[in-house]
Amino acid sequence: MSDEIAYATIAELGARYRKRDLSPVEVTQALLARIEKLDPILHAFVTLTADSALAEARAAEEALRRGDTRPLLGIPVAHKDIYLTRGVRTTGGSALLADWIPDEDATCVQRWRAAGTVQLGKLITHEFAFGLQFPGHRFPPAKNPWNLDHIPGGSSSGSGAALAAGLVTGATGSDTGGSIRGPAAFCGIVGLKPTYGRSSRAGVLTLSWTLDHTGPMARTVQDCAFLLQPLAGYDPADPASSRAPVDDYVAPLGRDIRGLKIGVPRAYFLEDVDAEVARAFEEALETLRRLGAEVRDVQIPSLKGTHSFLLILMAEAYAYHERDLREHPELYGEVLRERILTGALVTASEYTQAQRIRSEICRETAEVLKTVDLLASPTALKPATPFAQAFDPEFAFPKSNMAPFNMTGLPTLALPCGFSSAGLPVSFQLSGRPFEEGTVLRAGHTYEQATTWHTRRPPV
Amino acid sequence: MADPKELTMEQLRERIRAAGVTIPEHRLAMVRKLLGAALAPLQALDSRAIKTVEPAVRFSPEGQASHE
Numbered sequence: 001m002s003d004e005i006a007y008a009t010i011a012e013l014g015a016r017y018r019k020r021d022l023s024p025v026e027v028t029q030a031l032l033a034r035i036e037k038l039d040p041i042l043h044a045f046v047t048l049t050a051d052s053a054l055a056e057a058r059a060a061e062e063a064l065r066r067g068d069t070r071p072l073l074g075i076p077v078a079h080k081d082i083y084l085t086r087g088v089r090t091t092g093g094s095a096l097l098a099d100w101i102p103d104e105d106a107t108c109v110q111r112w113r114a115a116g117t118v119q120l121g122k123l124i125t126h127e128f129a130f131g132l133q134f135p136g137h138r139f140p141p142a143k144n145p146w147n148l149d150h151i152p153g154g155s156s157s158g159s160g161a162a163l164a165a166g167l168v169t170g171a172t173g174s175d176t177g178g179s180i181r182g183p184a185a186f187c188g189i190v191g192l193k194p195t196y197g198r199s200s201r202a203g204v205l206t207l208s209w210t211l212d213h214t215g216p217m218a219r220t221v222q223d224c225a226f227l228l229q230p231l232a233g234y235d236p237a238d239p240a241s242s243r244a245p246v247d248d249y250v251a252p253l254g255r256d257i258r259g260l261k262i263g264v265p266r267a268y269f270l271e272d273v274d275a276e277v278a279r280a281f282e283e284a285l286e287t288l289r290r291l292g293a294e295v296r297d298v299q300i301p302s303l304k305g306t307h308s309f310l311l312i313l314m315a316e317a318y319a320y321h322e323r324d325l326r327e328h329p330e331l332y333g334e335v336l337r338e339r340i341l342t343g344a345l346v347t348a349s350e351y352t353q354a355q356r357i358r359s360e361i362c363r364e365t366a367e368v369l370k371t372v373d374l375l376a377s378p379t380a381l382k383p384a385t386p387f388a389q390a391f392d393p394e395f396a397f398p399k400s401n402m403a404p405f406n407m408t409g410l411p412t413l414a415l416p417c418g419f420s421s422a423g424l425p426v427s428f429q430l431s432g433r434p435f436e437e438g439t440v441l442r443a444g445h446t447y448e449q450a451t452t453w454h455t456r457r458p459p460v
Numbered sequence: 461m462a463d464p465k466e467l468t469m470e471q472l473r474e475r476i477r478a479a480g481v482t483i484p485e486h487r488l489a490m491v492r493k494l495l496g497a498a499l500a501p502l503q504a505l506d507s508r509a510i511k512t513v514e515p516a517v518r519f520s521p522e523g524q525a526s527h528e
Contacts, residue, residue: 305505310498338487342495344479345472353502356510393490396497 003457005030006166007219010075010226013169017064017074024064024074028057028118031076035120035167038460041148043140044162046081047089047122056118063116071226071250073116077170080156081122082129082205083109083214092205093125093155095138096324096331106203107235108172108214115230120168123158129174129207130155130317131336132390141387144186145458146424150384153186155179155207159217160187165460170227173217176207177313178380178402180215181414181429186384188416188425188456190448191217192224192441194232195242195434196409202237208316209240210355211309211406220454221415221445225249228437247438253445258292260443262430263372268303269401274382280418280426281378287450288376293443298372300404302364305357309403312358315351318343335393358407365408374443375431377401379414383424402429411437413444416453425453466503467496 005027008016016022032050039045053076060074084090084102086109091097105113113119124142126132132154133141142157144150145165152161156173160183163171173180175193184191192215199214206212216227228249235241264270264285270278285295317340318325321332329337368375378401389395405412412431419425432440448454472492476483483491 305501307497308499308501310494311502314494314498335487335490338483338491339494341481341483342491344481345475345491345495346498350499350502353505353507356507357501357505360510393487394493396493 003166006034007457008169009220010071010169010223013075014071014073024057024060024118025054027074028053028076028120031120031167038165038167042143042145042161042165042460044123044142044158044165044167045078045121046091046093046124046139046158049088049119049121053118053120060116060118068116070116072112072230075117075169076120077112077117078120078123078159078162078168079109079172080159080174081125082174083172084203085109085122088122090122091139092129093127093133093139094331094333096328098138104203107200107237108231109203111230117170123156123162123171126155126157127333127336128205128321129176129179131333131339134333134335134391137333144384145460146188147384147422149388150386150424151186151390153183153384156183156191156217159183160189163187163189163217163219164458166457169218170223171217173215174204174207175213175215175406176211177309177406178400180213180217181379181402181412181427184217184414185379185427186425188453188458189217189219190221190224190413190415190444190454191215192228192437193405193412194228194437195411197240197242198244198411198435198437199228199231200235200238200241202235206320208313210316211313213406221413221441221448222250222253224413225253225441225445232437242435244435249438249441252438252442255442256292257288257443257446260293260374261372262288262293262295262374262376262443263298263368264295264376265298265300265303265368267299267301268306268404269377272381272399273378276420277378277380277382277426281428284417284428284447285376288443288447291446291450295376296372298368298375300361300364300368302357302360303404305361306404306407307399308354308357309400309407310397311346311350311354314340314343315346316343361404362408365404365410369433373432373439377429377431379427379429383420383422383426405431410434411440413440415444415448417451418453419456467492467499
């Protein structure tokens with residue numbers, strides 16, 4: 001199969017389906033063949049659902065013949081393996097759930113199914129969205145298509161790798177401290193963490209209730225917009241779900257960004273950033289200026305407390321896993337087990353103080369977003385880490401440029417803005433006001449159309 | 461960034477005892493580094509300086525509860 005089909009956008013596939021020069025069955029068969037060829041190297045998929053995918057593709061063909069105009073009809077996608085799928089095992093990347101077959105779909109799975117997508121299978125996740133699988137684990141970790149010796153980022157590792165390698169057109173991810181945006185950054189793709197409450201978490205394994213977000217990953221901003229559309233909207237099954245009105249995310253793409261005000265909180269986000277990442281980020285800001293945006297520095301002093309987000313994450317993760325950890329500790333990856341157990345060592349007072357720091361970050365960020373429309377920052381401090389480094393148990397969680405937007409819940413889009421001298425992708429992120437995904441996507445799309453980073457392909 | 465030395469191994473062992481969990485000896489250094497880094501912002505904080513009032517729940521004019 002040509003790269004042209006493997007890397008086609010949603011709009012391109014839809015146009016070709018409707019011109020009858022390509023069919024969902026042809027695309028599904030071609031992607032299944034590509035997965036068969038490349039996935040033994042990449043380990044992006046944990047479960048392939050070829051038969052049901054072909055059945056869904058045939059149903060999509062029928063619907064196309066009837067004139068069905070849904071934009072996601074026949075679009076091949078796959079789900080991070082913490083999204084429950086009825087009748088299809090959902091492992092969470094863990095030996096604990098290795099053979100678990102849920103009897104219900106996550107709301108996001110239902111919504112993409114109802115939108116007419118073809119669901120190719122389940123994508124490997126870091127174990128319970130928190131721990132890279134170390135050598136000897138039941139499920140091997142996904143590899144980065146840009147360099148197989150490097151991690152693809154996590155925890156939505158399979159989603160990032162599969163998209164970069166042209167195995168799927170869209171994928172779900174989840175983001176508790178950057179798990180959509182990190183793989184997007186390391187794999188040279190696009191990931192959107194929507195506003196907390198915009199996309200349902202019902203039927204998705206929990207890592208941390210107050211930090212978890214679900215959202216789409218794709219290769220272009222427009223594809224992310226298409227994929228977000230059915231995910232957005234109230235879901236009574238998720239207590240955090242919002243009733244805020246859902247915008248049209250696709251139609252405004254292409255409107256210019258002249259006069260859009262973009263703030264850069266340098267005092268936090270540019271500290272400890274690799275020189276090549278910093279250079280690519282400055283060039284991205286320059287491009288945005290050239291496109292008409294007004295870019296200026298802003299200050300959010302409370303961000304210095306961001307690392308306390310780990311106290312919240314670990315305490316909540318321990319609360320979720322406590323019983324399984326006590327009854328089946330041997331079924332958790334060793335390093336992950338101790339990471340979650342660290343949550344048991346956080347006192348109630350420390351958890352509360354971390355939430356108060358979070359409130360201060362939210363308050364200050366909201367004040368800044370009264371003066372600018374968006375915030376821009378490098379997504380990751382440096383390009384993808386080598387496995388050799390990530391497999392060191394002492395490898396610590398570095399300062400995170402992504403966690404502030406899990407703390408604040410603000411919509412944040414990660415998209416490519418360059419490559420390192422070693423050929424690894426570099427990314428920046430745009431964050432907006434609550435429920436203003438449309439503005440974030442519009443600015444990202446305008447930037448993307450003025451650059452070519454998203455058109456580069458990994459050497460797989 | 462955090463200085464993991466701020467949490468001593470003795471303090472870590474005391475926390476482990478109080479929590480009633482078991483962490484193998486060869487992972488203590490990792491846990492100390494992880495917890496020490498996460499606690500660092502709190503150690504730098506004067507909690508009395510934070511003025512925010514924490515809502516447990518919010519009510520819309522229609523009477524619907526929210527904790528967003």
